[in-house]
Amino acid sequence: MLIVLTHLPADGLKFEHQYEADELDLSQHEFDLPQPPLINGRFTNLGQEMRVKGSLRATLAAICDRCLETVTLPLAADFDLYYLPATAHSDKAGETELLERDLDVSYYQHDRIDVDELVLEQLELGLPARILCTEECKGLCQQCGTNLNVESCQCSAPTDPRWQALADLKS
Numbered sequence: 826m827l828i829v830l831t832h833l834p835a836d837g838l839k840f841e842h843q844y845e846a847d848e849l850d851l852s853q854h855e856f857d858l859p860q861p862p863l864i865n866g867r868f869t870n871l872g873q874e875m876r877v878k879g880s881l882r883a884t885l886a887a888i889c890d891r892c893l894e895t896v897t898l899p900l901a902a903d904f905d906l907y908y909l910p911a912t913a914h915s916d917k918a919g920e921t922e923l924l925e926r927d928l929d930v931s932y933y934q935h936d937r938i939d940v941d942e943l944v945l946e947q948l949e950l951g952l953p954a955r956i957l958c959t960e961e962c963k964g965l966c967q968q969c970g971t972n973l974n975v976e977s978c979q980c981s982a983p984t985d986p987r988w989q990a991l992a993d994l995k996s
């Protein structure tokens with residue numbers, strides 16, 4: 826979804842969009858969207874900069890880092906973003922000021938903002954750094970690949986050298 830900024834009403838533009846299942850290009854992302862995003866918010870023209878404030882809801886599906894099972898992650902995020910025109914002669918002073926105010930700054934081109942990009946960025950930010958099905962996930966056996974959450978295997982656990990040193994002391 827593209828928002829054309831030249832058509833923006835003076836008092837801003839409220840928007841809401843329920844994405845369809847295949848509407849976003851997820852080829853560059855390591856998650857799926859079993860429940861596509863619902864986004865709503867408002868564009869405000871602040872002269873040089875554009876402000877986009879709103880919220881986003883979706884359910885993501887990603888792969889557990891340890892056992893490779895699919896994990897479902899509900900996401901609800903609020904965002905408050907500022908956009909500057911990405912022109913060659915861009916207003917460095919305006920940019921510095923925004924950065925000094927510690928605001929999230931992005932850039933737009935040709936008087937339009939791609940809301941899909943915004944959504945994908947927010948979804949990416951909403952993903953935890955480490956994706957785990959549960960905190961206690963036992964992962965896969967490094968030798969035979971058995972999912973240790975489901976069953977155990979006959980492989981001997983690799984010995985941690987620190988424990989081995991203790992065992993040596995006791996014997």
Ligand SMILES: [Zn+2]
Binds near residue numbers: 892893894962
């Ligand atoms: Zn797991």
Ligand SMILES: [Zn+2]
Binds near residue numbers: 966967969970979
């Ligand atoms: Zn094993």
